Amino acid sequence: MSKSPDSKLSQFLYNKWYIDELYDEWIVRPLWRISHFCWRKFDQGLIDRSVNLSGRFAKGIGWFGSLFHTGQVNTYAFFLTVGLLAVLIMVIT
Template sequence: MVGGWVGIPAVLGGGDRLGAWLGGALPGGRHGEHPSAGLEYGLMLLAAAAGLLGVYLSWRWTVGRPGELGDAFGGLRRVLERKWYVDELYDRAVVEPYWALCRASDRFDARVIDGAVNAGGTLGAIAGHVLKLFQTGYLRNYALSFLAGAAVILWLFLR
């Protein structure tokens, strides 16, 4: 509304109201000549005709015969229906590499990380099986082992 009021052509009684209002704030600005009345009327007629043509074509292609527009612009219609192929481009540039990285990370986790953790558990189980041979639960065996160890240590010191 304000833009239309500011831009009323001189031929219709308008003027450069915005330029006059800003004239004191913008020194050195010189008011140019107005175009001829014929040029202004021609441009107004051209703008009105373009607007009316747009209204007619939009009515015809949406209400009148909607399939006609799609038939007239088959390739462009396909591009517009596919949203300029932005989703496909995004899938190939971002989503597919992301999922490839996720799959590689999953394989690394399953083989390397889980392998190291499971190897630690397996080594613990093997150590438990070996130590189980020495853990009989009989106190006399423990005392004998202690005495044998003490004898070895004493022999090492006295040598």
């Protein structure tokens, strides 16, 4: 029984049982996708972001504090009065 060279079986054998293609599809590509996920979403998106957020949190507190330092003497005088009153109230009660 002779088969023509482009029969399905010979194609299948010629392509080495498509092992390389299967390997590529089932192992290489998923691993590549996992790797990208690990880097972009997990390492940069989650871990590094939370690291930078903690930095920004500290900056935010500093910014909030800086709001009270306007450079205008009457603001400082106002806070001085508020502070004095607070101390006085504490001393009295």
